[in-house]
Amino acid sequence: MGLLDTITAALAASSSSTNRGDGRGESKGAYWCHDCEERLLDLDVEGDDPPACPACDEPMTFERSPGSTGCAC
Template sequence: MGIFDTVTGFLESSTERAPGTAGDDGSEGSYWCDDCGVRVRDVDVDEKGLPRDNKGTPRCPDCDGRMRFERASGTGCAC
């Protein structure tokens, strides 16, 4: 196997998703705090015990600001 085949094989394997990675746990996106940049995945909001406003939107754990929801695009994470 030549160097080209080795590099090609490495690059192909680096784009494959390993079992148990983002996308297979029911997550549809993340909540973001625009004031301080905190990000919390939607599936982690209740686990972390974040308070919610009267509309059910989580409050930021750092600054208590209202967080906004952003859907994950494609098959990757909502980073």
């Protein structure tokens, strides 16, 4: 059953875990500038106010994925 064990292990490793191992905690979403297509992960933003877009300096919009993966992409 070596092949079955290998497939089972591979599928378990590709689960949709929200913990990607970067040690910063779990992301709740990302800030987006739709005009410039800039994205900032919420863990990279200090404070509670929306950050300004690095490209155009307009306020960014917070969004989160409706999926269960925790990814805001």
